[in-house]
Structure formats: C-alpha cells, structure tokens
Amino acid sequence: MLLKALKSNHAFHYFLIPLIAIAIWFRSFIDPALYSFYPGEDMMILYQPVNYLLGSSPLASHITALVFAILLAFLILKLNVQYAFIRSRSLLPPSLFVLITSGMTDLRAMHPIYPAALFLILSVDRIFNTYDKESIHSNAFDSGVFLATGSLFYFNLVFFFPLLWIGFITIRPNVNWREYILTTLGFILPWLAALSYYLITDGTIELIQTIKANFTMHQDFLSNNLPMQIYVGFLALLTFLGSFFLIAQYDGKKISSRRYFKAFFWIFLISVILILANPAVSEEIIIILAIPLTYLISNYLIFIKKPIWGEVFLYLLVAGVIALQFAGQFPKFL
Numbered sequence: 067m068l069l070k071a072l073k074s075n076h077a078f079h080y081f082l083i084p085l086i087a088i089a090i091w092f093r094s095f096i097d098p099a100l101y102s103f104y105p106g107e108d109m110m111i112l113y114q115p116v117n118y119l120l121g122s123s124p125l126a127s128h129i130t131a132l133v134f135a136i137l138l139a140f141l142i143l144k145l146n147v148q149y150a151f152i153r154s155r156s157l158l159p160p161s162l163f164v165l166i167t168s169g170m171t172d173l174r175a176m177h178p179i180y181p182a183a184l185f186l187i188l189s190v191d192r193i194f195n196t197y198d199k200e201s202i203h204s205n206a207f208d209s210g211v212f213l214a215t216g217s218l219f220y221f222n223l224v225f226f227f228p229l230l231w232i233g234f235i236t237i238r239p240n241v242n243w244r245e246y247i248l249t250t251l252g253f254i255l256p257w258l259a260a261l262s263y264y265l266i267t268d269g270t271i272e273l274i275q276t277i278k279a280n281f282t283m284h285q286d287f288l289s290n291n292l293p294m295q296i297y298v299g300f301l302a303l304l305t306f307l308g309s310f311f312l313i314a315q316y317d318g319k320k321i322s323s324r325r326y327f328k329a330f331f332w333i334f335l336i337s338v339i340l341i342l343a344n345p346a347v348s349e350e351i352i353i354i355l356a357i358p359l360t361y362l363i364s365n366y367l368i369f370i371k372k373p374i375w376g377e378v379f380l381y382l383l384v385a386g387v388i389a390l391q392f393a394g395q396f397p398k399f400l
Contacts, residue, residue: 068384069377072161073368079157083143084136087164091132093391094174098124101175104346106279109272111260112218113178120176127176134180138353139163141187142360149194151326152365153319162367162383163360169297169387170349172287178220179350185216186223186333186354193233193329197322206234206245210252218260221280222347225340227253229332236328285348294349297386304379305359308366315369330358 072079100122101108108117120126139160146152146159167173189212196202209230217223230249234241264273288295316324337355340347367376 067373067377069158069367069373069380072380073154073156073158073364075155075157079161083139083157083160083164086161087132087136087139087168090164090168090387090391091128091135091174094171095125095128098128099175100124100127101172101177104279104283104285106276107283107346108178109276110178110218110221111263111273112181112215113220116176116178116181116219124175128174131174131176131180134176134184135164135167138167138180138183138187141184141191142357145187145191145194146361148191149197149322149326151319151323152361152368153323154368156364156368158368159360159364162364163356165383165387166301166356166359167353169390170352171390173350173353177350177353179353182216182220182223183353183357185212185219186226187357188212189216189230190233190329190333190357193230193237194326196234197237197325199238202234202238202241202245203248206230206248207252209233210249210254211256214253214256218256220350221277222340222344222351225344226333226336229329229336232332233329236332237325280346281344283346285346287349293390297390300382300386301359304363304366304383307379308359308362311366311370312362327361330361334358 108114116130120130142163143157143160147155152159173179189209192205192209192212196205199205213223213226213230217226230253231246234245234249261273264270288298312327319327334355337351341351367380370376
C-alpha cells in the first residue's frame with residue numbers, strides 16, 4: 067500500500083524522494099516553458115542574478131526549480147527529525163511536500179518563491195531552536211536575517227515579519243525585549259544593504275516600481291480553471307480534516323509539539339491573508355502554504371485510526387497531481 071510504504075523510515079526513501087519528484091516533473095521536461103512573470107515579479111535584487119544565469123533557457127529553469135523542490139523537501143524532513151513534532155520518524159512529510167507542490171505545473175519553472183521558501187524554513191529553524199534554551203540572541207538575529215534575505219528574492223515574504231515575533235512568543239513565552247530588537251535589526255540590515263546598492267546605482271525608481279507591482283498586479287490562477295479548483299478544494303478538505311484531527315489529539319501532544327504547530331499555523335494564516343488581500347499573490351504562495359500543510363496532513367495520515375482512509379486520500383492526491391499534468395489539454399470552465 068502506498069501510504070504504508072511512504073510513512074516508513076527506510077533508508078531507500080532518501081533516494082525515493084528525488085525519484086518521485088523527477089517522475090512527476092518528467093513530462094514538463096519534454097516541453098519546458100519559462101514562468102510567465104508579471105512586470106517586476108522577477109526583479110528583486112537577489113533574484114536578478116538568478117535570472118541572468120538562467121538566461122532564457124526553459125530547461126535550465128526547470129532543472130533549477132526541481133533542485134530547489136528536492137532541497138526544500140529534505141529541509142522539511144530535517145525539521146521533523148530535529149524537533150519531532152510528529153511522533154514518528156516517517157519520511158511521509160517530504161514525499162507529501164513534493165506531491166503537493168508538483169500539482170502546480172506552472173511552478174515547474176524557476177520562481178523567486180523557491181529561494182524565499184528556503185530562507186523561510188531556515189528562519190523557522192532558528193526560531194524552533196530556541197526551545198528550552200537560555201540565550202537566544204544569535205537565533206533572534208539570524209531569524210531576521212534569513213527572512214529578510216528571502217524577501218530580497220520574493221518581496222511578499224516581508225509580510226511574514228510578524229511570524230518572527232509571534233514565533234518566539236509561541237516557542238518561548240518569556241521572550242526578552244532584547245530579542246525583539248535583535249530580530250528587527252537582523253531583518254533591517256539586509257534591506258539597508260539592498261537600499262544602499264539601489265542608491266549607489268541610481269536604481270531607486272526601479273525598486274519603487276518593483277514594489278508597486280507586487281501590490282497592484284492582478285493574478286488569479288483559479289478563475290476558469292476547473293482542474294485547479296478541484297485540486298485546491300481537495301487540499302482544503304485535507305487541511306480541514308487534518309486540523310480537526312490535530313485538535314482532537316492536541317492534549318496528548320508534548321508541549322513542544324503544540325508550540326511548533328502553533329507557529330506553523332501562523333505561516334498558514336499569513337499565507338491565506340496574503341492570497342485574500344494582495345491581488346499580486348498567486349499560485350506561487352502554495353509553495354509556502356505547503357510547508358505547514360505537509361506536517362498537518364502527514365500527522366493526520368500517519369495516525370488516522372482507519373488507515374484505509376489514509377490510503378484513499380493519498381491515492382486521490384496522487385491521481386490529482388497526475389491529472390494536472392494533462393490539464394492544459396482540457397477545456398477551461400467557469
């Protein structure tokens with residue numbers, strides 16, 4: 067059975083995860099295409115060199131995106147192994163992350179969201195690492211630096227700044243005022259360096275236009291796209307079921323696990339608010355949403371009382387991802 071195989075902890079899974087990603091992405095390598103950026107979406111200071119290196123090569127863009135997707139999957143595995151908020155040494159979370167994100171076929175091409183998600187995970191790791199620690203000064207500063215660095219790839223990551231303060235309060239209720247200052251300084255310094263560069267190179271107008279575009283451009287990946295609506299609806303169903311299951315077992319979880327899941331909830335909430343409030347935010351945010359959803363859904367599928375339902379849900383997810391590979395051949399409906 068698929069679920070039984072994926073939630074095991076065999077060493078061969080370390081090779082299976084890249085193989086799953088390559089297998090699902092294989093069709094996109096036959097006829098690769100560059101991502102259709104809106105003006106300014108790919109112009110943040112740290113993403114410009116990536117754009118330059120990739121040039122106009124769709125194949126290079128797809129290979130780079132695949133490498134990032136696999137790297138993010140292993141970072142997701144590392145977090146659970148290190149902090150054990152799911153009481154199982156399962157390799158299901160990284161497999162689920164690959165499955166969920168692979169459903170977004172346009173994101174098989176390189177996008178700033180990939181390095182941004184990587185730095186977001188590094189920031190979360192620094193926050194989680196403060197649990198039961200006496201001194202967290204370096205963690206506070208590092209978390210701000212990582213998040214700001216990610217936002218210099220993908221601007222909308224700046225809206226996750228509240229996660230830094232909320233995360234530390236959630237993990238360590240007795241946060242000192244110095245930690246708030248260090249976190250803020252860590253976040254400000256990379257932006258000061260970027261602003262200095264723009265001032266020196268007379269690029270302030272370009273920066274203003276880029277930031278403006280990240281608020282005013284209208285993106286809607288769900289309208290007139292029935293296959294994607296069904297896929298996102300199914301993810302919403304799994305999120306709903308996973309949330310109620312987590313609430314039911316909440317009192318039985320370790321205090322640390324409860325706090326980690328609370329922090330993940332804020333990543334989820336900020337992502338949803340961005341989708342609703344910022345018209346420029348589109349399907350790319352699913353990459354960030356997939357981080358908390360991966361753990362939430364994994365927790366549900368691993369500990370569900372009737373494993374047969376877990377198998378059904380997992381097979382439906384796989385079927386949905388496969389169907390989306392051919393969605394471009396289907397007519398789009400209202």
